[in-house]
Amino acid sequence: MDSATPPASPASGRDFYADLMRASQASRAGFLAERERWLRGVPVEGREELLFEFEMLLRAVERYLNLNTVVDAGGRPLVTRDFHEELADVRDAMDRAIRVARHLQDPDSDQKMVFRKYVETQLADDRIRRALIEEALDQDTPPESLFVLREAFDALKNLLDHLLKLPVANLGLFQDVGKLALREIVLNRYFRPFRPLEFRVEYDRLRSVRLLDVLASLPEEQRTLFATAFLGLFRLLHYLAYVDAEGVPPYPRRVRVLLALVRSEANSLASWMHSELSPKSHSKALQAATLRAARDIARETERVAREVLVNLDREPEAPSRAAAAFTTLFRTQVVILVETLSPNGGLTDGVFDELLSPQDAALRLRKDLWVYAQLCRTAETHLRAEDVPAAERALDALKAFLGYFHDGGYQLLRYADYDAFDRFTSLLVELPWPPEGPGIRARLAEDLRRFVQTLESTFHAVSRRTLLQGRGFDRQEAEALRDRFLAVAAR
Numbered sequence: 001m002d003s004a005t006p007p008a009s010p011a012s013g014r015d016f017y018a019d020l021m022r023a024s025q026a027s028r029a030g031f032l033a034e035r036e037r038w039l040r041g042v043p044v045e046g047r048e049e050l051l052f053e054f055e056m057l058l059r060a061v062e063r064y065l066n067l068n069t070v071v072d073a074g075g076r077p078l079v080t081r082d083f084h085e086e087l088a089d090v091r092d093a094m095d096r097a098i099r100v101a102r103h104l105q106d107p108d109s110d111q112k113m114v115f116r117k118y119v120e121t122q123l124a125d126d127r128i129r130r131a132l133i134e135e136a137l138d139q140d141t142p143p144e145s146l147f148v149l150r151e152a153f154d155a156l157k158n159l160l161d162h163l164l165k166l167p168v169a170n171l172g173l174f175q176d177v178g179k180l181a182l183r184e185i186v187l188n189r190y191f192r193p194f195r196p197l198e199f200r201v202e203y204d205r206l207r208s209v210r211l212l213d214v215l216a217s218l219p220e221e222q223r224t225l226f227a228t229a230f231l232g233l234f235r236l237l238h239y240l241a242y243v244d245a246e247g248v249p250p251y252p253r254r255v256r257v258l259l260a261l262v263r264s265e266a267n268s269l270a271s272w273m274h275s276e277l278s279p280k281s282h283s284k285a286l287q288a289a290t291l292r293a294a295r296d297i298a299r300e301t302e303r304v305a306r307e308v309l310v311n312l313d314r315e316p317e318a319p320s321r322a323a324a325a326f327t328t329l330f331r332t333q334v335v336i337l338v339e340t341l342s343p344n345g346g347l348t349d350g351v352f353d354e355l356l357s358p359q360d361a362a363l364r365l366r367k368d369l370w371v372y373a374q375l376c377r378t379a380e381t382h383l384r385a386e387d388v389p390a391a392e393r394a395l396d397a398l399k400a401f402l403g404y405f406h407d408g409g410y411q412l413l414r415y416a417d418y419d420a421f422d423r424f425t426s427l428l429v430e431l432p433w434p435p436e437g438p439g440i441r442a443r444l445a446e447d448l449r450r451f452v453q454t455l456e457s458t459f460h461a462v463s464r465r466t467l468l469q470g471r472g473f474d475r476q477e478a479e480a481l482r483d484r485f486l487a488v489a490a491r
Helices: 016-023 026-040 048-062 084-104 109-120 124-138 142-163 171-186 209-216 221-245 254-280 282-309 318-341 358-382 388-407 415-429 438-463 475-490
Strands: none
Touching: 016 221, 026 048, 026 124, 026 142, 048 084, 048 171, 048 221, 048 254, 084 142, 084 171, 124 254, 142 171, 209 221, 209 318, 209 358, 209 388, 221 254, 221 318, 254 282, 254 318, 282 318, 358 388, 358 438, 358 475, 388 475, 415 438
C-alpha cells in the first residue's frame, strides 16, 4: 500500500471491518451499539479481553452441552454413559465465567443490584416483589443483563455441585442441564454469545500490516470473503491462547470445554470455506488454495479429535498436545492464504511470526498518525486563512486519506482510541460538501485543531512503546506518504 497510489475518492472513510462485523449482527445492532458504549466506560484494565473471555466461555458451555461435541460418543452407548466428567467440566467453566463477570461489573451498580435481589426475597407483598423480579429480568442495560446471567450461572453452578454428588449422572440429566444453561445464554439481551463467523468490533481485529495491505488490494466481494476467513482463523487462535495460558498440568477442567469449542468452530469454518469461500474466489488458483485449506482444517481437526482429545481423561499432556496441533494448523493456513493472495509478498515460507510482527504494526500506526495530523493541520490553516479553494483541496486529501487509514492504521489502534477517531470520521464524512459559509468553516477548523491534539497524544503514546525503543521516526517516508495524498487532491 505504501507504494500504491492512494484512493482519489473523497467519499471514503468507512471502516470496512466494522461494517463486515455489524452486517452479521444486523438484527441486534441496537443492543450491540449500547453495549459498546457501556464497555468504553468500564473502569477496568483489559476490559475488552475480559469481555472476550466471558463470551468465549458462554459459547464453549453452549457447545459442550451439545452431544455432537462429545468426541468419543461413538465408543459407548450414550444411554449407559456416566456424564460426571462432562458436568464437572461445565461447572468449572461456569465458575470462571462468574469470576470474569464480576471483574466487568461496576462495583457500585453491582452492590445496588445485589441489594435489590436481597430486598426482593424479603418482601411480603407479592405485587411489589413481582414488579422487582420483572424489572430485573427486563435487562434494560448491559450491567443488568450481565448481572442476570451471572446470577443464573451461580444458581446452575450450585445445582451442579449437588448433582455431582449423585452416584451416576445419566444422559437425561446431562441434557436437562444443557437445556437450562442454553436458555439462560440465548435469552440474554446484551451478552448472547457470538455465533460461528460472527465477529465483534470490541476484540476481533486483524493486526497484521501485511495482511491488512493484502486485503485492501482485493475487490470488495473478495475482500469480504477473505476477511471473514482470516477473522475466523484468528478467532480460533485467540481461543487457543487461553489453553496455552494455563501453563503445565494439571490443567483446569474448563480447558476441555475450550478445546471442544475450538473443534466445533474449526469444523464450521472449514465447511464455510468449502461451500462459500472457494466457489466465489475469482481465480482457479484461489479456488484450489481455499478448497485445500478447508480440507486440511477439516481433516486435521478430525485427527486431533480422534487421536488426542479422546485421551484428555488419561493423558495429562493431552490438552497441550491438542492446543499445539491446532495452533500449528491455523497458523499454517493463515500464511498459506496470505501467500496465495500475494505471491510476491516476501514472506518466508511458513513463518507466522513474521506476518504478525507487532513492531511493524507500531511503525505503521506511528507513521499514519503523523500523516493524519499533518493533513488535519494543513486543512485547519487554510480554513482559518479563508483560502477556500486551498481548504477544499486539503479536505479532499484528508478524506482520501481516511480510506487508506481505515484499511490499515485504524485497525492497529487500541479499542479505547476508537471512539474519538470514529466521532471525527463521522463529522468529516457527514459534513455538507463543500463546507459553505464562514461559520461552518470556523467550526470545522476548531474541530480539526482539537482532533490534531488527539492524534499527537496517540502518536506520542505509540512512540513510547517498548518495542519502538531505538527505532527513530522516518520523517522522509512519512512526508512522502503525506505528499502523495496532497498531490492526488490537487489534480
